[in-house]
Amino acid sequence: MINNNQTMTTEFQNDTFLRTLKQQPTAYTPVWMMRQAGRYLPEYRNTRKNAGSFLDLCKNADFATEVTLQPLDRYPKLDAAILFSDILTIPDAMGLGLYFVEGEGPKFERPLKDEKAIQKLDIPNVEEKLDYVFGAVRSIKKALNQRVPLIGFSGSPWTLATYMVEGQGGTDFLSIKKMLYARPDLISHILKINTETVTKYLACQIEAGVDAVMIFDSWGGALAHSEYESHSLNYMQVIISNLNLLGYEEIPKIIFTKGGGQWLNAQSKIGANAIGLDWQTNIHHARKIVGQDITLQGNLDPAILLSSPEAIESAVKKILDDYGYGESHIFNLGHGITQFTPPENVQCMLDTIRSYSTQFHKS
C-alpha cells in the first residue's frame, strides 16, 4: 500500500503536534480540542444550516472540509485538525440505520436486539460504503495544504457495540451488559467484526491522507474493572497491531477511554503513541503511571470554558504546572467542547497554553 502522506510529514508548516506524538522536542505544548469544529462556533451553525442535517454535513466533502477548517481559521494557535465526522458511521455502514433526533443524540433504526440480528452482522464494504469519509479526508488534506496535521478517528469496538446493542447513547448500558455477562459469545462476535471493520476504516483514512489516528472509547468507562481489558482495551490493541502489520507503523495512534483513568497502566502497554485523559485524572500522576515513552493528551474540564478568563488562565496553568515539563504533552480538553462555550474563551485558553508552556520546553 502507498501512504500518500508519509513523504510529506516534514513539510508541515506546523508539525508541533506530530513531533509531540513522536516525543521529539518542540518550542511549546501543542493543542487541539475534541469537537473543535462544532456548534459553539457561529460559522459552524451557519454551514450546518446550509448543509441540512448533521449526517448531510458529514456526507458532503465540501461542507465537511469547510467546518473542519473553521476552527483553524479562527484560531491560528490550534496545532491539529480533526476530520469532521461521527463515530457511528461504521454501524450505519453495517446497515443499522443511523439517525439523529434533535436534542436527543444518535439513534439506530435497527439495533442488534437479538441473536439473529447479531449472527447476521458482517464486515461492511468499507471502501464503498464509507467512501464519503475518505473523500472528505482527501478534500480536507487539500484545503489544509500542510498547515497542520489531520487526525482521523474511529469509535472503539466496545463503544460502537454499545450503540449497536443499546440502539442509542446515554443509556444505563443494561442491554449490552446483560449480553456481556449472559452471552459473552455474542458480544465477542460483535467486537471481532467491529475490530476488523475499524482496522480497515482507519487504514482507508490513512490511505486518504490522515496523519494520525485516534480511537475514541467513549463508553469503556462503563465496564467493570474486570471486563475493561477483555472487552475494550484488547480489541484496541488488535487494531493498533494490525495497522502496524499493514505498514502504518509511522502513523501515530492515540487511544482515549473516557472514565478510564484507573486503567492507565494497562493502556500504556498496547502500543499506542498517546493516551487521552479526561478531567478526573491528575496528569502528573498519569505520567508517573505510564512512564516516559508515551505522550499524554488532555485534560481540561470543558466546563471551565464557560467561566471567566481569569479562571481559564489559572486552570490551564495548573495543568501545565502539574505535568511539570512540556515534552510529550498535547493539551486538549478532557471531553468535547460544549456548544455553550463563548468562542473568545477558547482564544484565552489557547493564548495561555502558548505563552505559559514555552518555559517547559528546551527547544
Add this chain to the structure above:
Amino acid sequence: MINNNQTMTTEFQNDTFLRTLKQQPTAYTPVWMMRQAGRYLPEYRNTRKNAGSFLDLCKNADFATEVTLQPLDRYPKLDAAILFSDILTIPDAMGLGLYFVEGEGPKFERPLKDEKAIQKLDIPNVEEKLDYVFGAVRSIKKALNQRVPLIGFSGSPWTLATYMVEGQGGTDFLSIKKMLYARPDLISHILKINTETVTKYLACQIEAGVDAVMIFDSWGGALAHSEYESHSLNYMQVIISNLNLLGYEEIPKIIFTKGGGQWLNAQSKIGANAIGLDWQTNIHHARKIVGQDITLQGNLDPAILLSSPEAIESAVKKILDDYGYGESHIFNLGHGITQFTPPENVQCMLDTIRSYSTQFHKS
C-alpha cells in the same frame, strides 16, 4: 443528647455488618444492596401501588417500614436494612419543590437558577420539616426488632447541590460547573448550607435510632480531580467531624463517591469507617491504597444480576478472591440494583457470598 441506640448494639440478632464496620472478626462477609428495597421486588411494586407516588411512600412511616423490611423478609441472608427514603428530601425541605416524573427521575420546581435564589437559601428546620423521615426510622427500628442494624443516609453536600442547581439529575452538570468555576463564592455558600443541614439530618436520624450512616456522593465523579477534594470530599469530612463532636463517634460512617475510584487515598483520610466502591475499581488494589484501617464496601456490577446463576457465582467469587481475605469487607453492588433484576438472581448472589466467604474468615 441521648442516643437511643448505643446501649442496644450488642443485642442484635445479626451484628455482622456492624462488626465489619468496626473491623472486628466475623464468620462470613456481610452483605446488603444499595436500593435493596425497590422496584425489582413484586411486593415493593404492590406497596407502591397502594401508597400512591414515590414521595407518598417515603412520607408515610407505615409504608416506608413495610418496604424497608421486604427484602429482609425475602432474603434472610441480608445483613443490614437501609432506611427507605430519597437523597432529595433535604432540598425539598429547603423549599425547592421536589417532584417526580415517571421514567424521568426527580426534578425541582424551583431550582437555584440565580444569585438571588442562592442568597435566599437557608438551613431548614430539619426536626420539623423532615420529621417524617425520623418517624420512619423509629417505626422501622421497632419493626426490625434488632434483627439487623439499620443504615441511615444522606446525599453529600456536592451531590445535593448538583440537583439543586441543575434542577434534575442525569444532566451534563454544565450549570453547576459553570457556577463552580465562575462564581465559587455562590457554590461555597450552597455547600456550607448543605453541610450544616446534612449534619443535622444525620444527627436526627441517629437520635431516631439508625445504627450507621452513609453519605451518597453520587455525582462527586463529575468533578475534575483538582476540584473533588475542595468541593465534595472536604465537606463530607466536616460532616463526619461534626457528628463526632456531637457525640456520635461510635456510629459508623460510610462514604461513597460514585466514579471516585481515582481518589481513594484522599477518601481514606477523612475519618470514615468505610468507603464504598463502584464496579470500576479493583477491590484488591483499593485495599492496597487505603491501608488496613478502613472497611471497604462493594462492588459487584449490578448488571451482572441480569445474567445467569453461573455468571453471578463466578463474579461474586472473583470479588471475594480478589480481595484476598474477608475481614473489613462488606459485600455490596457497585451501584443500586436495577429494577429489571430477577429476584432469584439476588438469592444466588447471597448464597454464594455466604458459602464462599467463610473460608476468608477466622472466627
